[in-house]
Amino acid sequence: MSKFQIFTNGLVKENPVLRLVLGTCPTLAVTTMAFNGLGMGIAATFVLFCSNIAISLLRNVIPDKVRLPAYITVIATFVSIVQMLVKAYVPALDKSLGVFLPLIVVNCIILGRAEMFASKNKPLDSALDGLGMGLGFTLTLVLMGSIREIMGSGTWFGMTIPFLADVDKFTFMTTPAGGFFTFGCLMALVIFIENKTGNKKERSIGCEGCPSKSVCGAKGGCE
Amino acid sequence: MAARLAAIFFTMILVDNYVLVKFLGICPFLGVSKKLNSAVGMSCAVIFVMTLATAVTWPIQNFLLTPVDEAGNLKWDLGYLQTIVFILVIAVLVQLVEIVMKKYMLPLHKALGVYLPLITTNCAVLGVTVLNIDNGYNFVESIVCALGAGFGFMLAMVIFSGVRKRLEEAQPPKCFEGLPITLVAASATALSFGGFGGLIENIFGAI
Numbered sequence: 001m002s003k004f005q006i007f008t009n010g011l012v013k014e015n016p017v018l019r020l021v022l023g024t025c026p027t028l029a030v031t032t033m034a035f036n037g038l039g040m041g042i043a044a045t046f047v048l049f050c051s052n053i054a055i056s057l058l059r060n061v062i063p064d065k066v067r068l069p070a071y072i073t074v075i076a077t078f079v080s081i082v083q084m085l086v087k088a089y090v091p092a093l094d095k096s097l098g099v100f101l102p103l104i105v106v107n108c109i110i111l112g113r114a115e116m117f118a119s120k121n122k123p124l125d126s127a128l129d130g131l132g133m134g135l136g137f138t139l140t141l142v143l144m145g146s147i148r149e150i151m152g153s154g155t156w157f158g159m160t161i162p163f164l165a166d167v168d169k170f171t172f173m174t175t176p177a178g179g180f181f182t183f184g185c186l187m188a189l190v191i192f193i194e195n196k197t198g199n200k201k202e203r204s205i206g207c208e209g210c211p212s213k214s215v216c217g218a219k220g221g222c223e
Numbered sequence: 224m225a226a227r228l229a230a231i232f233f234t235m236i237l238v239d240n241y242v243l244v245k246f247l248g249i250c251p252f253l254g255v256s257k258k259l260n261s262a263v264g265m266s267c268a269v270i271f272v273m274t275l276a277t278a279v280t281w282p283i284q285n286f287l288l289t290p291v292d293e294a295g296n297l298k299w300d301l302g303y304l305q306t307i308v309f310i311l312v313i314a315v316l317v318q319l320v321e322i323v324m325k326k327y328m329l330p331l332h333k334a335l336g337v338y339l340p341l342i343t344t345n346c347a348v349l350g351v352t353v354l355n356i357d358n359g360y361n362f363v364e365s366i367v368c369a370l371g372a373g374f375g376f377m378l379a380m381v382i383f384s385g386v387r388k389r390l391e392e393a394q395p396p397k398c399f400e401g402l403p404i405t406l407v408a409a410s411a412t413a414l415s416f417g418g419f420g421g422l423i424e425n426i427f428g429a430i
Binding site for chain 1: 243244245246247248249250253303304305306307309310311314315343344345346349350353354357396397398399400401402403404405406407409410411413414417
């Protein structure tokens with residue numbers, strides 16, 4: 001794969017949210033507004049980019065048996081850095097993301113990419129992969145946030161949309177139920193396009209999508 | 224006191240349900256809810272680990288990271304280490320529980336052991352420990368809150384596994400097959416929990 005291919009892989013072909021079904025929790029929780037989606041996306045991209053580089057550099061040092069705790073420690077370090085930066089410079093975002101900012105640690109995308117890509121590839125490739133995946137995540141979050149914010153509150157990035165000012169708001173979209181609904185419909189749309197263009201991808205949220213797959217002793221027992 | 228604890232417990236189950244309202248632990252909710260008994264097994268493991276993790280992380284936060292003296296001033300502030308310390312403690316704890324269970328409680332290990340490794344990276348467990356600190360709960364309140372969150376998780380899992388059983392026989396449009404229709408069904412389930420809003424305030428009053 002060329003460097004460019006590695007970078008663009010995460011944007012569409014292996015979009016983490018809509019194709020790999022990773023990171024569902026933050027996707028559903030923070031997308032009530034487009035701005036929160038953007039903030040969450042950027043924070044996760046930063047962590048993904050840094051942790052991919054660090055884990056790739058350490059890939060020959062970390063013993064295989066303890067790799068999961070080692071990855072979690074590396075990721076948690078970068079998450080703490082992001083937490084401090086966000087608290088210092090964008091306190092409003094810190095408030096609206098709330099507990100989901102520290103929860104980037106257990107975001108399946110980051111652990112999944114460490115396990116699937118960074119532990120097997122060179123630092124430069126891993127950095128590009130992290131950046132691409134992060135951007136794919138951010139774009140999806142902003143898209144979903146935009147849909148929910150425009151339909152639910154009639155604004156976009158906090159700006160009132162002129163011709164929607166007098167229309168009744170579809171507040172269902174900003175509720176938790178609306179989050180599930182938007183995500184389901186968006187995924188159905190992606191599958192519809194896949195069926196038309198003929199590059200279908202199997203989606204499962206069971207073992208295949210689980211970042212703990214290779215270290216888990218359940219062997220499919222939990223499904 | 225008892226009323227406040229009951230209010231916290233039922234708020235966590237019905238109003239602030241972790242899965243359906245707060246979106247914590249969506250992966251197991253969608254992945255392990257196909258069969259009723261695996262849904263119950265997973266939920267039991269989550270209840271167990273959540274309570275244990277809270278019992279361990281609360282003292283760590285209040286005696287090691289951000290201890291206060293009698294006057295209420297911080298003795299020292301290591302609060303920025305919270306994320307790293309909590310996730311590592313939970314990871315170690317889960318491993319430890321698994322080893323102890325395997326050695327001394329084999330039947331329990333047979334029933335729950337499968338789900339334990341998955342719980343390390345479950346955002347609901349880390350979420351409940353962090354939220355307990357953020358809410359400023361004392362030790363007993365934290366434990367009750369964790370228990371409530373765990374039972375709320377179980378309720379959502381059990382209800383949803385029933386919903387999914389019916390879903391298997393449904394024939395949605397082709398592009399909705401599989402995960403999308405499951406998400407739409409989850410949306411309907413979450414909507415039903417919206418009906419519990421205001422319930423707790425009215426039963427327990429403004430405590």
